[in-house]
Each structure stands twice: as structure tokens, then as C-alpha cells.
Amino acid sequence: MADPAKKNDHAPEKVILRHRVSKVMTVAIIVAAFISVIALLNRDYQNKTYDDYEILDKSVRQDSDSSEYLAYNGHVVKYSRDGAEAFDGTNKILWNVTYEMQNPKVATCGDYVAIGDEQGTEILVTDSSEHLNRIETKLPVLNFCVTKNGVVAAVLEDAGTSWIRLYDRDGEELASIRSSMAESGYPMDISLSETGILLAVTYVRVEGEDLKSSVAFYNFGEVGANESDHYMSGYDFKDTLIPRVKFMSDSTAFAIGDDCLAFFIGDQKPEKKYEFDFDTEVEGVYYGEERVVLVRRNIGNEGYTADVFNMEGEQILTENFSLEYSDIQVTRDRLIIYNESRCQIYNMKGKLKFDGAFDDSTLLCAPTSDARKYVLINRETAQQIRLR
Numbered sequence: 001m002a003d004p005a006k007k008n009d010h011a012p013e014k015v016i017l018r019h020r021v022s023k024v025m026t027v028a029i030i031v032a033a034f035i036s037v038i039a040l041l042n043r044d045y046q047n048k049t050y051d052d053y054e055i056l057d058k059s060v061r062q063d064s065d066s067s068e069y070l071a072y073n074g075h076v077v078k079y080s081r082d083g084a085e086a087f088d089g090t091n092k093i094l095w096n097v098t099y100e101m102q103n104p105k106v107a108t109c110g111d112y113v114a115i116g117d118e119q120g121t122e123i124l125v126t127d128s129s130e131h132l133n134r135i136e137t138k139l140p141v142l143n144f145c146v147t148k149n150g151v152v153a154a155v156l157e158d159a160g161t162s163w164i165r166l167y168d169r170d171g172e173e174l175a176s177i178r179s180s181m182a183e184s185g186y187p188m189d190i191s192l193s194e195t196g197i198l199l200a201v202t203y204v205r206v207e208g209e210d211l212k213s214s215v216a217f218y219n220f221g222e223v224g225a226n227e228s229d230h231y232m233s234g235y236d237f238k239d240t241l242i243p244r245v246k247f248m249s250d251s252t253a254f255a256i257g258d259d260c261l262a263f264f265i266g267d268q269k270p271e272k273k274y275e276f277d278f279d280t281e282v283e284g285v286y287y288g289e290e291r292v293v294l295v296r297r298n299i300g301n302e303g304y305t306a307d308v309f310n311m312e313g314e315q316i317l318t319e320n321f322s323l324e325y326s327d328i329q330v331t332r333d334r335l336i337i338y339n340e341s342r343c344q345i346y347n348m349k350g351k352l353k354f355d356g357a358f359d360d361s362t363l364l365c366a367p368t369s370d371a372r373k374y375v376l377i378n379r380e381t382a383q384q385i386r387l388r
Contacts, residue, residue: 047351048353049351049352049353049354049355050353050354050356050372050387050388051354051355051356052356052387052388053356053374053385053386053387053388054385054386054388055359055383055384055385056089056373056384056385056386057089057090057091057383057384058381058382058383058384059090059091059381059382059383060380060381061091061379061380061381061382062379062380063078063080063379063380064080064379065379066080066081067079067080067379068080068106069363069364069377070106070108070364071288071329071364071366071367072086072108072113072366073108073110073111073128074088074366074367074368074369074375075087075088075089075094075366075375076088076364076366076375076377076382077106077108077113078377079104079106079115080104081100081101081102081104082098082099082100082101083096083097083098083099084096084097084099084104084106084113084115085097086113086128087382088375088384089368089373089375089382089383089384090382090384091382094128094130095126095127095128095130097115097124097126097132099115099124101115101116101117101120102117102118102119102120103117103118103119104116104117104118105117105118105143105144107144107145107146108146109145109146109147109148109194110147110148110194111127111128111129111148112125112126112127112146112147112148112149112150112169113125113126113127113146114144114145114146114152116141116144116154117141118141118142119140119141119142119157120140120141121136121137121138121139121140121141122134122135122136122137123135123137123141123144123152123154123167125146125150125152125169127150133150133169133170133171134171135152135154135167135171136171137154137156137165139156139157139158139163140156140157141154141155141156142154142155142156142157142162142187143155143187143189143190144190145190145191145192146192147192147193147194147195147196148194148195149169149194149195149196150168150169151166151167151168151169151174151192151196152166152167152169153165153166153167153190153191153192153196153199154167155187155190160180160181161178161179161180162178162179162180162186162187163176163177163178163179164176164177164179164187164190164199164201165177166192166196166199166220174220175220175230177199177201177218177229177230178229179201179203181205184203184205184214184216185203185204185205185212185213185214186203186204186205187201187202187203188202188203188204188213188241188242188243188244189201189202189242189243189244189245190202190245191245191246191247191253192247193247193249193250193251193253194247194249194250195250196220197219197220197221197250197267198217198218198219198220198232198247198250198253198267198268198270199217199218199219199220199230200215200216200217200218200245200246200247200253200255200264200270201215201216201217201218201245202214202215202216202242202243202244202245202255203215203216204241204242210238210239211239211240211241212236212237212238212239213236213237213240213241213242213257214234214235214236214237214242215234215235215237215242215245215255215262215264216231216233216234217231217232217233217234217253217264217269217270218230218231218232219232219268219269221268223268223269224268232268232269232270233266233269233270233271235262235264235272237257237260237262240257240258240259240260241257241258242255242256242257243256243257244256244285246287246292248287248290248292248311249290249311250267251265251266251267251270252264252265252311252312253270254287254292254309256282256285256292256294257282258281258282259277259278259279259280259281259282260275260276260277260278261275261276261278261282261292261294261309262274262275262276263275263309263312263313265313273313274313276315278294278296280296280297280298280299281296281297282294282295282296283295283296283297283304284328286328286329286330287330288329288330288331289330289331289332290310290311290332291308291309291310291330291331291332292308292309292330293306293307293308293309293328293330293335294306294307294309295325295328298320302322303320303321303322304320304321304322304325305318305319305320306318306319306320306321306328306335306337308330308335308348316348317335317346317348317349317350319335319346319350321337321344323337323338323339323342323344324339325337325338325339326338326339326340327339327364327365329365329366329367331367332348333347333348333371334346334347334348334353334367334371335347335348336365336367336374338358338362338365340358340361340362340363341357341358341361341362342356342357342358343355343356343357343358343362343365345387353371353387354387358376360376360378360380360381360383361378362376362377362378363377363378363379364376364377365377370386372386372387373385373386373387374387
């Protein structure tokens with residue numbers, strides 16, 4: 001006769017195994033259900049559209065007719081001839097500075113904002129912690145930009161010669177490059193990489209009867225220390241004007257011309273990787289959060305086409321629209337087209353998420369991190385809204 005004790009030697013192990021299998025299956029079912037719910041919610045969000053909004057907060061403002069506004073880290077910067085301030089959707093002041101400028105220009109990057117007077121000799125640099133520094137350039141300022149760590153590059157005029165100088169946020173000069181029409185040409189635009197290591201400059205010059213533009217890159221790190229004027233690479237463009245260059249990260253920049261767009265990639269020596277030519281003239285260029293938007297008027301003046309590119313130079317969206325726009329904002333997942341009275345918002349798959357009218361005249365529609373929330377600004381009010 002078999003021994004009952006021996007027959008059940010492995011019974012406890014079988015019970016434990018069955019329990020573990022049951023537990024794993026239960027967890028798997030819960031995870032699968034959770035993933036299904038997330039997928040359904042995401043699909044619902046992707047397909048959901050809005051045609052109205054609710055006002056979450058509305059504050060009264062009294063801004064002058066000369067005030068200008070721009071989106072800034074989910075907030076707003078207002079600037080005029082006598083000062084500038086940053087505020088959020090509830091009209092809470094984040095910082096403010098006073099000055100006297102005839103033609104103020106503003107550049108932003110991350111928390112930093114640089115403010116300078118065209119043809120003036122001073123650039124103010126401030127950040128979200130309300131620190132204010134003044135850079136004395138000594139020469140008239142033609143153009144400038146700022147990085148996420150407060151480094152400023154400025155194009156200065158000196159009797160037919162242009163200087164491009166880099167300053168730290170305390171105003172100390174870090175580097176200097178000289179240019180002239182006879183050598184490199186006239187500097188149209190400049191841009192620094194986020195850390196300030198790379199500098200991009202667009203030049204224009206005339207050779208005989210030909211107009212030539214070029215984009216040059218300079219490296220102010222260890223790699224470029226032994227190069228003449230820190231020059232690393234350059235590319236020519238014939239019969240077109242390149243008025244804008246912009247770093248989107250530490251290793252990606254784009255340059256826009258009348259009828260072309262070029263991307264340059266490299267964290268030490270940027271190289272031209274992609275170039276797109278267009279059969280119609282580019283009417284406007286907008287950028288933000290790793291996206292570049294080009295707007296062209298359609299042939300026959302029947303509406304517009306917006307082409308959206310990512311940092312890899314890939315065209316991820318082409319959208320035709322007819323709204324007579326005054327401004328465009330772009331985030332990683334939204335294309336916001338608006339004028340004073342109406343707004344259209346598309347996702348990056350071309351889905352029209354919002355098409356509606358503003359209750360009040362709007363000068364700026366600033367996106368926030370929430371895809372349903374926006375800040376609407378005019379000279380009398382600041383509103384925080386949510387789409388519905």
C-alpha cells in the first residue's frame with residue numbers, strides 16, 4: 001500500500017505555485033484593464049473637440065496702447081518704452097523692471113529675458129527670481145539673444161564694422177568676433193545654443209550683381225578654442241535672403257530664407273542635414289517647444305498652408321487653413337492660429353481641436369502646459385480660460 005504521506009510530499013508546493021500563478025494573472029488583468037482605460041481616455045481626448053471656453057480667472061489691467069506682449073514659459077511678458085513685467089493667467093506679477101527706451105526689443109530663453117534698446121548701449125537681463133543685471137555694450141546694439149543660463153550675444157555697430165560679443169549675465173565680456181561687409185558680410189541674425197557654447201550667425205553680402213547669404217557657426221568651448229575666431233562651419237545660399245536663424249537645442253538649429261528652410265545638426269560642429277525648397281514665398285515663421293512652423297499663402301491667395309517640422313528636420317504636419325491670422329503659437333502637441341476675434345487649435349495629427357470666437361478682443365493667446373488652458377491678453381484684461 002502506498003504511503004499517504006509520501007503521496008502528498010509536494011502538495012504545499014503545488015498550492016503555493018497555484019497561488020502565485022493566480023496572483024500574476026490577477027495583476028496582469030488589472031494592468032491590461034488599466035492600459036485599456038488609458039487608451040480609451042487618450043482616444044477620447046484625441047477625438048474630442050471644443051467650440052467654447054469657460055473663464056477661470058479674469059483680472060483688470062490698464063496697459064498703454066504702445067505695450068507689446070509675448071508668451072513666456074506658460075506666462076506673459078509685457079513691455080513698453082518705460083518698463084517690462086511678467087505675469088501669469090491670474091495677473092500675478094512675477095517680476096517687473098523699469099527703464100527708458102525708445103525702441104525696446106525683447107529676447108527670451110527659459111527663465112531669462114533680455115531687454116535692449118535698438119541703437120542703445122545697454123541690455124537688461126532678468127529671470128524668474130527677479131535678479132536684474134545690466135550689460136554695458138559701449139557700442140550701439142543692432143540685435144541680441146539670450147540663453148537659458150543668462151549668456152547674451154549682441155551684434156554691435158562700429159563705423160561700418162560689426163562686432164558680435166558674448167557677455168555673461170553679470171555683464172563680463174566672454175568673447176568677441178569682428179565682421180565687415182568686405183569679409184563675411186552684414187550680420188542679419190544671431191542665435192546661441194541653450195548653454196551658450198555654439199553661436200549661429202546669418203550674413204548677407206553682395207558679390208557683383210548677386211545677393212548671397214550664409215550661415216556660420218562658432219564654437220566657444222574647448223573644441224573651438226584653437227580655431228580662428230572660433231569658426232567651425234559655414235554654408236552659402238545663393239539668390240535668397242536668410243533673415244532668421246535659431247537654435248532649438250544645444251545641437252539643432254534652423255535657418256529660414258525667402259523660399260527655403262535648412263536644419264543644422266551637431267553639438268560641436270553643426271552640419272547642414274536637411275534643406276527644403278518652396279515654390280511659394282514664406283510669409284511667416286514661428287517656433288517653440290521643438291517645433292518650427294512655416295506659413296505660406298496658397299496660390300491664388302486662397303488661404304494659407306502651415307508646415308510643421310520637428311527638431312530632426314521631419315515635416316510632421318501640413319495644414320491648410322483660411323483664418324486671417326494675426327499670430328501663431330506652437331507647442332509640442334498644438335498649433336494655435338488666431339486673430340483678435342477667433343482662434344483655431346490643431347493637434348499634430350491635423351485634428352481641429354478648437355474652433356471658436358473670443359468673447360473679448362485678444363492680442364495674445366498664450367498656451368500653458370495644460371492643453372485645455374490658455375491665457376488671453378488685451379490692454380484691459382488678463383484671462384485664464386479652459387476649453388469646453
